[in-house]
Amino acid sequence: MSDSIVLTGQIHARREVNLAFQLAGKIVAGPAEVGDEIKVGQIVARLENTTELNTCDAAQADLAAARAVLTQAQTNERRLAVLAKERAVSYMDYEDVERQMKTAREQVRAAGVPLGSAEAQLGYTVLRATADSVVVAKHAEVGEVVATGSQVITLAQHGGLDAYFDAPARLP
Structure with a gap:
């Protein structure tokens, strides 16, 4: 008989990056969709x-x-x-x-x-991926006007995951 413990938790990318435009403007293309694989330098969104x-x-x-x-x-x-x-x-x-x-x-x-x-x-006016990544959150849509520095998309860079578990203070 083996002892096992069931825990719940979450997996997070070791490094997440929030991308934002350096200009205010209307988004005319993108942003990429959640789950999309993005290569370094790939355009993820574009302003008018x-x-x-x-x-x-x-x-x-x-x-x-x-x-x-x-x-x-x-x-x-x-x-x-x-x-x-x-x-x-x-x-x-x-x-x-x-x-x-x-x-x-x-x-x-x-x-x-x-x-x-x-x-x-x-x-x-072009927002590019800074590393090979996966889109984990989208904060703006085509047609939306964004302010300078407003988050548009969040990317999880490849290269490692961390697991976080909710565990009781004392395990049986």
Whole structure:
């Protein structure tokens, strides 16, 4: 005859992660369903991103315009460098073109900053899994507007489970 004890308990993932967007917005895709297996990097939810796409497009256009000005300034500088050596133009004219080229370089550099920021904001409209996981809870639905930092989904990462039992202080 064997002695056995029956206990009730729960199994929990060793590591659970609550995912939230870094932006407020309306969920247009996802979240994944409870029980879904999720791979690292997989998109689990997406926010409406029209504003972020438009901001990226505008920043890309500004950068392209700044690059066009730089290209023209470089072409002018090369032309005037040859003419300045032959003394066909004044050195002051050459210095003006050189200044224009330096200014155009700075404008290209400056135009890249808003583009980087706009691309980061666009990236925040996508919620990705941080590790191979299983969806254990869903806190929002498609069509719902969520605040910045509001939990959208909870993932249990693969890699271990812990068992918790309700046991009496003294076992028979």
